[in-house]
Amino acid sequence: MAVPLVSVPEFGLRSTHSQAISVSATIEEEPSASQEFNVFQVYQRILENEEIATPLAAILALTELLDHSRAGTMFELVKELNGGAEVLKTRTSNSISLNAGCELFIAFVTLFPHESDSFSELKTELVKQGQQYAKEALTYRHKIAELALGFIKDDSVILTHSYSRVVIQALLLAHKQKRISVYVTEARPRGFGVKTYEILTAAGIPCAMVLDSAVAYVMDTVDFVLVGSEAVVESGGLINAVGSNQMAIIAKAANKPFYALAESYKFHRLFPLSQYDLPTHHPDILSFPKPAHRSSPALTARPSVHPSIAGHVSTATEELPTWKSGLLVKSPFQMSMTPEQISRNPSVDYTRPDLISLVFSDVGILTPEGVSQYLVGMFAG
Template structure:
């Protein structure tokens, strides 16, 4: 066990684009079990909990991986078995962990099937950042509606109807500071889906053109609220004010027994975020006389220039935020279409054994 580095295993697994953080965490723990010398279930659970803590400590945003670790450890604890020895039981647990991760990759397809019926002709959808399940849902809808349009068009004499192939369009936010919305927009555009990138600060401007919001998730918590890329919360607030549905898409392995009451209850919260850094000098002076121009900078008294970079801004801002359950219309998951209250009930049932 001393030679097994759980975090390196986790990082290696994350290089697989199909694996989200909870699944990578589950597979990392499964690999750890293969390396374990534990001789009893108590020793194995102790090692698993220690490995989960190690992963959490080394991650800047541990929320998703904590959900995966929590689910896996609960599964190990409650696993029914008739194994004749602990060695046989451990082998079976490893096999089941690998099988679960393999099966869980199909969850996005199940969610896409559920959400598909909500995408109507000429829908305008707003999404935020980059989400594998949102992307799969939109690509499925585009593929099916295009095929449907082509078949209907071939049987119709109406030229305008037969040319109606694309029947929904998407606004994608930039999603700063990581800018992952650009990746989403590029993939949607490459698939032939009409797509426009919207400034994070222009969501309220665009919301009247939108029919509904389709949002991915890093975790869905016990309150039924959503943890996702920063900016999700303000989009939900704007959608609520504009009376537009806000739909969250989340695989069940992202359901997390956590009950935040505010943004600052998230385990990813850093007290240094949104801080006011100390300046080098109380006084600053312009670098040139007269009215400042776009090219001019401000200098400290010691002559060094003041520059605020995008990296500085990113370091002093959060990566994720929390969206309250009252702002969420429905949560589409592989276990069904749930209200936020339904998520709470599902979590209680799942971890009650």
């Protein structure tokens, strides 16, 4: 069952202030500062802090844009913020979680009631609120970890996927109080599962790396699956690192709980019906390139290994067994995946709400249906 939803989003989309500002409120006309302010550079600088997630970095970047804005009306201000959000979106390969943060902040600015006598005072208050929200949002992972702790029992065996800061924090907290063991997938092609494995192992948690293709093999031995999120969408479904969907399907078939951990600033008003409705999908994904010339009938397929965490392509060569004249012999075989081949694969996928058991968030433990209700309340004004 879902924890009762809070009626007031913590970002302050609703308030007890007496009245909302009119979109026609004005101050002295000045030229726009948005052309002088590089919102993308600010966004990149903020992301250098490992503790700040993509949507939160977008909120902070738009807060700085607001601080530098010379807009004289709410209409002009919202237009500048939408323009800044569009710049961030177009210059980011995967803009899903970024869009969630931008959407939340712009809705906050649009709906924020106030008691200010001037528009400049309102902008100052909005900047203050944005900075305060970001500071508070850094505590969300700990709140979520505490909620998840109640579902982790002694000697639990947990399967996780790729790299998620909130999942790592939940596992580290559980390790302090209980005995747990963790299976971590590689999460090819970026190989972020290796990073998770190294962090958990360094903390003394018994871990084992699992091939992405071995998830079904290991599923019967785990108690539940715990994953992070790029975004939780309006349907209650999950967008996360590619491979999450097949993991959820296998967990459902094995009757294992599939839990998602997500900060509320990752809740996104998006309603995909399939993988091909995601903003990240484009025609080249999983398309068949036209061969430049006819190739020989010899074996040309190249299985991949994960590149390093930095994203470089592995060029490792391994002696693989092959059959020759009825005997098993070894022959050199290039194990690599070209950048073009990687680009033809999705980086994220969509997991349907019926495959998700619960969503742990800073606003409570929600069913997928509860996420939909929360989003409606958040953006209702």
